[in-house]
Amino acid sequence: MDPVRPTGGWLIDTHAHLDFPELSTDLDGVFARCRAAQVAVIVTIGIDAKTSRTAVELSRRYPHVYATVGLHPHGARRLTDKELRDFADLAAEPKVVAIGEMGLDYYRDRQPRETQRRCLEQQLELAVQCQKPGVFHIREAHEDFLRLVKPYVARLKPSVLHCFSGDWKMAVRCLDLGFYLSIPGTVTYKNAQEQQKVVRMAPLDRLLVETDAPFLTPVPFRGKPNEPAYVRYTAEKIAELRGCSLKEVAEATSGNAQRVFGWTF
Numbered sequence: 001m002d003p004v005r006p007t008g009g010w011l012i013d014t015h016a017h018l019d020f021p022e023l024s025t026d027l028d029g030v031f032a033r034c035r036a037a038q039v040a041v042i043v044t045i046g047i048d049a050k051t052s053r054t055a056v057e058l059s060r061r062y063p064h065v066y067a068t069v070g071l072h073p074h075g076a077r078r079l080t081d082k083e084l085r086d087f088a089d090l091a092a093e094p095k096v097v098a099i100g101e102m103g104l105d106y107y108r109d110r111q112p113r114e115t116q117r118r119c120l121e122q123q124l125e126l127a128v129q130c131q132k133p134g135v136f137h138i139r140e141a142h143e144d145f146l147r148l149v150k151p152y153v154a155r156l157k158p159s160v161l162h163c164f165s166g167d168w169k170m171a172v173r174c175l176d177l178g179f180y181l182s183i184p185g186t187v188t189y190k191n192a193q194e195q196q197k198v199v200r201m202a203p204l205d206r207l208l209v210e211t212d213a214p215f216l217t218p219v220p221f222r223g224k225p226n227e228p229a230y231v232r233y234t235a236e237k238i239a240e241l242r243g244c245s246l247k248e249v250a251e252a253t254s255g256n257a258q259r260v261f262g263w264t265f
Contacts, residue, residue, distance in 0.1 A: 009247040010040040012257040013228040015210035018044040019054040022214035022225040033229035047072035059095035070100040076111040076119035091130040097261035099127040100135030107139040134159040182208040185218030
């Protein structure tokens with residue numbers, strides 16, 4: 001798949017995990033299906049040191065792939081100075097566009113909450129140091145997230161709330177702080193009424209689309225592994241909810257991604 005200028009209806013999957021075996025064993029097929037679905041660019045996400053290095057390697061290998069580096073809250077720990085330097089070195093790579101996926105997950109609670117909060121603060125400091133936006137995983141922890149992030153907002157580049165799961169009132173608070181809301185395939189589910197309300201009411205110039213592939217597969221493929229080409233179904237649902245064209249959603253969300261991640265096409 002050659003790099004394509006993402007205008008005129010082309011989409012950007014701002015959050016996928018290309019290193020997961022559901023995708024990594026058939027990248028040629030994944031990229032061919034992206035081309036057919038008019039998905040021009042994929043951001044592959046680091047969730048720890050190993051996957052961050054892999055994300056960087058994939059971004060070097062494929063012109064249409066960009067990377068993030070960071071530590072997911074499921075693996076949160078107090079990062080050592082060496083680990084932070086290693087992430088900073090990776091972040092200096094030209095196609096690393098953000099720090100993350102970092103955040104707080106009080107739903108799974110796989111790490112103590114204080115450990116999650118400290119790890120998030122360390123990565124917020126890293127994002128400010130590296131002058132990169134953050135990609136945030138926040139699940140049932142929005143109040144703590146807002147409390148922790150507010151002191152950084154003035155120094156943090158406009159950042160992304162991945163798989164935004166808050167209600168409209170929370171969305172307003174996040175938008176007021178300058179965050180972009182990234183919408184996954186769950187918006188196609190019948191029971192996603194609150195997420196659908198957010199999509200209808202939020203400014204289109206503050207929305208992104210993502211798959212979180214291989215997770216959160218949209219209708220009509222729910223139950224199967226997700227892949228970047230399926231971001232088109234998310235964009236189509238957003239267009240339906242907002243009463244606009246798919247082209248309008250594609251151009252707006254791709255432009256938003258370019259602003260957040262600092263691309264020049």
